[in-house]
Amino acid sequence: xxxxxxxxxxxxxxxxxxxxxxxxxxxxxxxxxxxxxxxxxxxxxxxxxxxxxxxxxxxxxxxxxxxxxxxxxxxxxxxxxxxxxxxxxxxxxxxxxxxxxxxxxxxxxxxxxxxxxxxxxxxxxxxxxxxxxxxxxxxxxxxxxxxxxxxxxxxxxxxxxxxxxxxxxxxxxxxxxxxxxxxxxxxxxxxxxxxxxxxxxxxxxxxxxxxxxxxxxxxxxxxxxxxxxxxxxxxxxxxxxxxxxxxxxxxxxxxxxxxxxxxxxxxxxxxxxxxxxxxxxxxxxxxxxxxxxxxxxx
Amino acid sequence: xxxxxxxxxxxxxxxxxxxxxxxxxxxxxxxxxxxxxxxxxxxxxxxxxxxxxxxxxxxxxxxxxxxxxxxxxxxxxxxxxxxxxxxxxxxxxxxxxxxxxxxxxxxxxxxxxxxxxxxxxxxxxxxxxxxxxxxxxxxxxxxxxxxxxxxxxxxxxxxxxxxxxxxxxxxxxxxxxxxxxxxxxxxxxxxxxxxxxxxxxxxxxxxxxxxxxxxxxxxxxxxxxxxxxxxxxxxxxxxxxxxxxxxxxxxxxxxxxxxxxxxxxxxxxxxxxxxxxxxxxxxxxxxxxxxxxxxxx
Numbered sequence: 001x002x003x004x005x006x007x008x009x010x011x012x013x014x015x016x017x018x019x020x021x022x023x024x025x026x027x028x029x030x031x032x033x034x035x036x037x038x039x040x041x042x043x044x045x046x047x048x049x050x051x052x053x054x055x056x057x058x059x060x061x062x063x064x065x066x067x068x069x070x071x072x073x074x075x076x077x078x079x080x081x082x083x084x085x086x087x088x089x090x091x092x093x094x095x096x097x098x099x100x101x102x103x104x105x106x107x108x109x110x111x112x113x114x115x116x117x118x119x120x121x122x123x124x125x126x127x128x129x130x131x132x133x134x135x136x137x138x139x140x141x142x143x144x145x146x147x148x149x150x151x152x153x154x155x156x157x158x159x160x161x162x163x164x165x166x167x168x169x170x171x172x173x174x175x176x177x178x179x180x181x182x183x184x185x186x187x188x189x190x191x192x193x194x195x196x197x198x199x200x201x202x203x204x205x206x207x208x209x210x211x212x213x214x215x216x217x218x219x220x221x222x223x224x225x226x227x228x229x230x231x232x233x234x235x236x237x238x239x240x241x242x243x244x245x246x247x248x249x250x251x252x253x254x255x256x257x258x259x260x261x262x263x264x265x266x267x268x269x270x271x272x273x274x275x276x277x278x279x280x281x282x283x284x285x286x287x288x289x290x291x292x293x294x295x296x297x298x
Numbered sequence: 299x300x301x302x303x304x305x306x307x308x309x310x311x312x313x314x315x316x317x318x319x320x321x322x323x324x325x326x327x328x329x330x331x332x333x334x335x336x337x338x339x340x341x342x343x344x345x346x347x348x349x350x351x352x353x354x355x356x357x358x359x360x361x362x363x364x365x366x367x368x369x370x371x372x373x374x375x376x377x378x379x380x381x382x383x384x385x386x387x388x389x390x391x392x393x394x395x396x397x398x399x400x401x402x403x404x405x406x407x408x409x410x411x412x413x414x415x416x417x418x419x420x421x422x423x424x425x426x427x428x429x430x431x432x433x434x435x436x437x438x439x440x441x442x443x444x445x446x447x448x449x450x451x452x453x454x455x456x457x458x459x460x461x462x463x464x465x466x467x468x469x470x471x472x473x474x475x476x477x478x479x480x481x482x483x484x485x486x487x488x489x490x491x492x493x494x495x496x497x498x499x500x501x502x503x504x505x506x507x508x509x510x511x512x513x514x515x516x517x518x519x520x521x522x523x524x525x526x527x528x529x530x531x532x533x534x535x536x537x538x539x540x541x542x543x544x545x546x547x548x549x550x551x552x553x554x555x556x557x558x559x560x561x562x563x564x565x566x567x568x569x570x571x572x573x574x575x576x577x578x579x580x581x582x583x584x585x586x587x588x589x590x591x592x593x594x595x
Binding site for chain 1: 416
């Protein structure tokens with residue numbers, strides 16, 4: 001043992017992992033982490049267990065954390081209500097996929113040009129685009145509303161999809177990646193007489209899996225969960241998104257006589273989380289990286 | 299009869315074509331609207347009556363709008379507490395996770411703390427509405443074991459803002475945790491080794507190495523959380539709809555209501571300009587500071 005008393009500090013670094021004995025600070029932080037994890041997990045666990053309880057148990061106290069009387073049929077009820085729940089789901093999928101695929105294409109195209117093609121005013125144009133990062137949608141939404149009204153796009157999904165396609169951060173992300181690629185790669189293509197479109201599609205894009213994955217994750221999540229534009233532009237029940245429908249119509253979700261029941265509402269929320277959960281489980285490591293990266297790159 | 303372009307010209311042409319789709323979107327949905335918002339803010343403008351320029355009238359009305367002061371006070375209270383708690387809890391969680399832990403356990407906890415990031419604010423608020431119920435919610439039920447009287451979370455002017463803040467911390471501190479953890483893991487191990495060889499104790503190592511090297515990350519988190527908090531909207535409109543009274547009404551909720559409930563677009567645009575000014579200042583601050591900070595890299 002070292003001669004100095006071990007500081008009861010919470011600081012460490014990985015070298016300490018080589019020391020053999022656990023210190024009290026390790027035990028303490030493990031205990032605190034466990035408490036924090038339980039607190040963080042509880043709302044979602046409550047959601048899930050409530051979604052499986054009989055409808056009469058929704059307000060039961062103490063809550064039953066592990067249901068004994070499973071009611072899978074709760075998950076069918078949202079589809080049997082006046083609220084077109086299945087349609088809300090389809091709308092979300094449609095909007096999210098359109099925005100995600102559109103952004104991947106537009107951001108990589110523009111990012112490639114800003115990184116690898118020389119043209120007059122390239123840098124000023126890029127900086128102007130980046131400046132849009134400091135313009136919040138809440139400020140621009142009123143003029144955007146007039147545009148949509150003029151073109152008759154109010155209460156259509158275009159009103160959500162079109163403004164969401166503009167993502168200066170996505171262009172920035174792709175540009176940084178393409179800038180870091182070695183010039184030789186592109187020289188070879190030029191010698192072979194490849195057009196710029198071919199260079200982009202066949203050389204640059206296939207290499208860009210990592211930034212494209214990052215962008216996919218961020219855009220998918222942001223669009224799936226978006227709320228501000230939908231509540232401004234969509235008003236018919238069958239055009240609404242899941243966030244909007246669940247937040248504002250949840251009192252009407254469920255079969256006649258049981259509308260707004262907590263078990264049914266929680267079943268609806270759980271289903272709305274499934275796509276996000278799936279993406280999370282499939283690509284957990286990438287997703288965490290993507291979010292951490294936006295933090296560092298910002 | 300096209301003239302053959304020189305290689306330089308054709309490269310430039312390709313460049314413009316490649317950026318064109320994104321740039322058209324940018325011009326239509328960002329650049330023109332921000333200028334137009336400034337113009338509308340100088341007008342008496344609604345959807346029904348004809349619009350007319352009224353100079354700075356909307357801006358002088360701002361000064362006399364008592365509700366504006368209320369909503370900004372609410373927004374600043376929310377921002378202060380949400381940013382403080384999110385940042386400090388995120389930092390503590392990250393430091394504990396960076397502790398000696400089997401990597402399986404670390405990843406498991408990290409995933410749990412991370413997961414709320416993926417859940418829409420709107421869904422979070424739908425769930426928490428039940429948790430916050432005075433008589434039937436599980437929060438008051440468990441607080442009862444600590445001999446806390448049932449708290450009227452959503453119906454009381456004093457408590458409603460606390461409810462909004464607690465929910466926000468649940469949702470967002472995981473993001474701070476994630477960024478801090480990445481920041482901590484970026485600090486080169488040999489700094490710590492050198493310090494230990496020199497006989498530095500853990501406290502010195504924390505204040506002389508970890509904190510200075512993490513400070514750009516902390517600053518970054520403070521700024522982006524502040525910008526985000528000033529725009530708080532989704533969670534409030536679903537959880538409390540700004541109530542009770544105006545107790546939790548935020549600036550964005552107020553802009554939304556003036557613009558899309560009473561359709562006073564001119565005044566709403568002037569309100570939006572105040573928010574724009576604040577966010578502009580914060581962003582520029584972040585930009586200047588991040589350039590100055592030598593600790594990057």
